[in-house]
Amino acid sequence: MVAVNLIRMSDAPFRLVIVDCQKNRGKGIAYGSYSDRHLLNVPCGKMSAFPDDPDHFLNWTLQQPDYQGIDRSLLAGAFVPRNVYGAYLKDLWHEARMAAQGKKIVLEEVDDQVVDLDKTVNGFALQLVGRPGVHADLCVLATGNQLPVDPRVANMSYASDERYFRNPWCKKAVEHADSSHPVLILGNGLTMVDTVLGLLEHHHKGRIIALSPNGFNILPHRHPGLQYSALSREISATTTLNELVGLFNRHIKQIRRLGISAEPLVDSVRHMSQQLWQQFSLEEKRKFLARIRHLWGVARHRIPLHLHDKLQQLRIDGQLTTIAGRITDINPTDAHLLVRFWDVRAGQSKTLEVSRIINCTGPQTDIDKMEQGVLKNAQTKGLITQDDLKLGIEVCPSTLNVLDSGGQPVPALFTLGNNLKGLFWESTAVNELRSQAKNLAQHLLRGM
Ligand SMILES: Cc1cc2nc3c(=O)[nH]c(=O)nc-3n(C[C@H](O)[C@H](O)[C@H](O)COP(=O)(O)OP(=O)(O)OC[C@H]3O[C@@H](n4cnc5c(N)ncnc54)[C@H](O)[C@@H]3O)c2cc1C
Known part of the structure; x- marks a missing residue:
């Protein structure tokens, strides 16, 4: 959306390079789901990509063959599949590409991973894995959602076991699950719900256990439209x-x-x-x-009522169990993964034999705990700094200009979205991203 806004608002040619290592360019993890059962957790009427055109997504959706003729106000309050939002983003990108041609903006889309970043006299040199690097006068780190962190236990051998899925958003995590032992989901939030739905869609008939520190059950949207002031x-x-x-x-x-x-x-x-x-x-x-x-x-973070009903039924049927607990050990054996955990409610240590573990604990934010990569390298060089709570990267709030290890703005280096959780707390939903993307694009254009 930074790129879309740059192209929309620019009235002079420039060169725009987008480097992305994911196949689902433009959709990201959130909107390039393997299942149409994965729904937005925000109603259609509140998901516009543009802060100054609040009905943009609603209007777009009403024009799609699957939604034509549906009552507008009903759709505005409905939760449509996240893949529909992915198609919307693709459409916006397609339009932006066309507009770029008309404005003589040179657009390069590079399928690669940025692994390092160096400051040069007039900008940045980005190092890629599979091809020569890119030079940029201005650079935006829109690195988004990182993989969850592996639970720390004494024996970390499980982390390389094929029955452990660190990435809960890939289809592999829910395919061909063995029903002879329960599937263990770490985490009890929205990704847990997606994973349960994914397992059912892939014909999993066995038990599913969701383990989280508090074991709180996810809530439904119970009072749509109720305003409290x-x-x-x-x-x-x-x-x-x-x-x-x-x-x-x-x-x-x-x-x-x-x-x-x-x-x-x-x-x-x-x-x-x-x-x-x-x-x-x-x-x-x-x-x-x-x-x-x-x-x-x-x-x-709540879910549509009909999904909540489905989870409740799974609980009543005994297929889904929620546990409040903390993992203390994971040992892979030939037959299963042996998981020891502290059962918070029972106040004692217990053991589970599970067929697979799917990590749904949410995107990692602590750069210290990330693998080698652009963020880690930039931090080592002092180009970026984590906030005190290790939720994101320090920036100047008004310009989103990254601050170096001495607290000084690094000219021409910017970030947004998930990387600003430390500064804003709420910085990952479209509600925040759309304004950040527009404001940042405006700021970048002023500096060109
Ligand atoms: C499962 C899920 C569901 C969500 N549902 C909703 C919802 O219903 N409503 C809502 O408002 N918000 C939702 N969100 C939150 C939010 O809208 C998304 O997180 C949003 O997609 C973030 O977009 P992004 O472009 O910042 O990051 P991402 O979509 O994560 O994209 C980042 C991109 O950067 C690439 N990348 C990262 N590092 C590198 C590198 N070093 N080199 C090259 N490429 C790199 C990645 O491959 C990826 O394609 C959801 C989030 C998730 C994870």
Whole structure:
């Protein structure tokens, strides 16, 4: 979307090089799913790629053969497959390519991986795996979602076992699962739901166990359209985390009396979440991550009601079990993977024999824990710095200009999206990405 905006807004020719190591160019992990059962977790009417054209995706979807004739307001509130959004992004890219030709913008799309980055006198030299490097006057790190981190146990041999799937978003993770032992899913959020659906689609008949530190069950979108404003009116630029928790508790008590659960409260401060995160002290952020993050995540990341019903039925049928626990050991044997974990509710150590493990714990953000690659190398050279909580990369908030290890802006190096979680907390959904992409493109064009 940075590239699309650059092309849309530019009125002079320039050269634009996009290097991407994934086949699903433009769709990424999120919108190039192996299954049409994987749905957006945001209604169609709120997924426009352009901040100043809020109905853009809705209008596009209504023109697609599968959705023509569907009631507009119904579709606006519906959760369509993520692959539909992938097709939308492809379409936007196709249009942008055409526009680039008309504007004499030279477009190069390179299928490769950037492994290193060096500062030169007038920009950056990017090193690729399979071909000569690229020189860029301006460089945007739009590296997005990283793979989850492998659980740390004494014997890490499981990590190279073919029954362990670190990448939960690939089809292989759900194909041909052996039903003689349960499948173990690490994590209990939206990717767990996708994985369960993927396993069922691939005819898995055996048990599925989802293990996470708290074992909270994912919630459905129960109150669509319900607007709550009393909480946000009480929040100010000086509200502390403790005060916020106090406010939440008071308001939850009030709405519970009316039979309504906490999710509308969380939704009502969605537009303020970046501001709230930025006004918290480092100590408060640490406290949030340690004590509130999981609860917040459950209330914030919900699934459509019909998917929730399906999961509930799987639980009732005994096919899906959720456990609150922490992995302490994983030992591959010929017949299965032997997993020891601390069962939080039972307060004792237990063992599971599972046929495979699928890691659905979410994208890794800590560069220290990533494999060798462009981010790690750039950090070693002091070109980029992690934030104190290791959630992302330090930038100047107004320009998204990356800060070096001395806290100084690195001219011409920018980042956005997942890499800004430390600064904004909410920085991965389309709601945030579309504004970041547009603002960054505007800023880059001013500097050309
Ligand atoms: C499974 C999933 C579902 C989601 N669903 C929703 C949703 O319903 N609604 C919503 O608002 N948000 C959703 N999100 C969040 C958000 O919209 C996505 O994360 C978004 O796709 C991020 O886009 P991106 O381009 O920043 O990163 P990505 O889509 O991850 O793309 C990054 C690209 O960079 C490439 N890359 C990385 N490193 C290198 C390198 N060194 N060299 C070359 N190429 C490299 C990767 O191959 C990849 O193609 C979802 C996220 C996930 C993971």
